[in-house]
Amino acid sequence: MRTSPQPETLADMPANAPTDAPPHAAPLALERFLPYRLNVIATTVSNALARIYAERFGITIPQWRIVATLGQFETRTARDIAAHAVMHKSTVSRAVAALAERGIVERRPNVEDMREELLALTREGRGIYEAVAPEALAFERAVFTGLTDAERETLFGLIDRLDARMRSLAPDLDPADASEVAR
Amino acid sequence: MRTSPQPETLADMPANAPTDAPPHAAPLALERFLPYRLNVIATTVSNALARIYAERFGITIPQWRIVATLGQFETRTARDIAAHAVMHKSTVSRAVAALAERGIVERRPNVEDMREELLALTREGRGIYEAVAPEALAFERAVFTGLTDAERETLFGLIDRLDARMRSLAPDLDPADASEVAR
DNA sequence: TCATAATGGTTGCACCAGCAACCGATTTCT
């Protein structure tokens, strides 16, 4: 058995312990609980970054995700963006409305399917993208200074695998699949 | 959108642009942007876990953090909990109120300092803790199945370092330091 | 062909979190 250095890891239990685990054997320390740690660090990083978006460019994180997606792909529908940037469709709808209002994105009807709208950055929108992107990347570098390239890659790899794992464990709670029918 | 190798993934871009990237190069792909990836995976994991807390035990994530902290430390003040579990003091206040209302935590005055209150789990509260903790750990194991112990340790190590890095980069936005004076 | 289902997108509603103002208790400073 692979011995975990942590006294409380219970690494020797079966992968999916039945609910009848001994009640008082609950060696749960928050600092060693990965969902918690993940959430705290992600929130901290997000808040720091959101501050840049807000103060420097007056945009929120959902708005930034839309700008980033359209900066990458030129023209997409709201549905595409929701899927790509993993946001609920109502979030996308409101963020797009705000961006359109400010002349940052442009909405164009799709004559082949009048249900959807084609979205793209305006010239001004592209300007914002090109101003924000380097700052975002600089922030990323600042935060991840001290990690080697190999460690960064490891982190990406781990996230990818966790991502895949979550999709198979609980596919329905992916905010990207806006199918409210398949609940 | 299930898998990372999407049609439009731009996987052929350089891993992480060097520090002196020209402003208009902006090689920013959301899938390769760590703050974004971190946030998405943390949210997904959190939501899946929150569902367990909610459906099985009728508690929210802040409430769970409080139960977990008191399960670990017996008696703490709200301030201690906020610091330990990284929550805003108003969040703690409301979550404690709800838990006290339900008889899960008990508030006791501190005769040596009447500003603060000593919090502890009631017998019922401890029962909940002892029921939730194994499920939380089981969930953690289920999610992290497929990672070796070494990889798990690596992940913890990376998070620790990111954490330290963020504290030095933007110490003021740590939700735990409730000092509204030091803005 | 026409009724029904599904899809892209919008919006009302309720909930939750954070900010900031506030309260009583304690500490600090003069």
Place this chain on the structure above:
DNA sequence: AGAAATCGGTTGCTGGTGCAACCATTATGA
């Protein structure tokens, strides 16, 4: 001692977010 600052904790308010209902449009199928 007394004023002022600080501290632990509570609460009103506001903004953001997800859910679910809804609208218009397109696809399906009897």
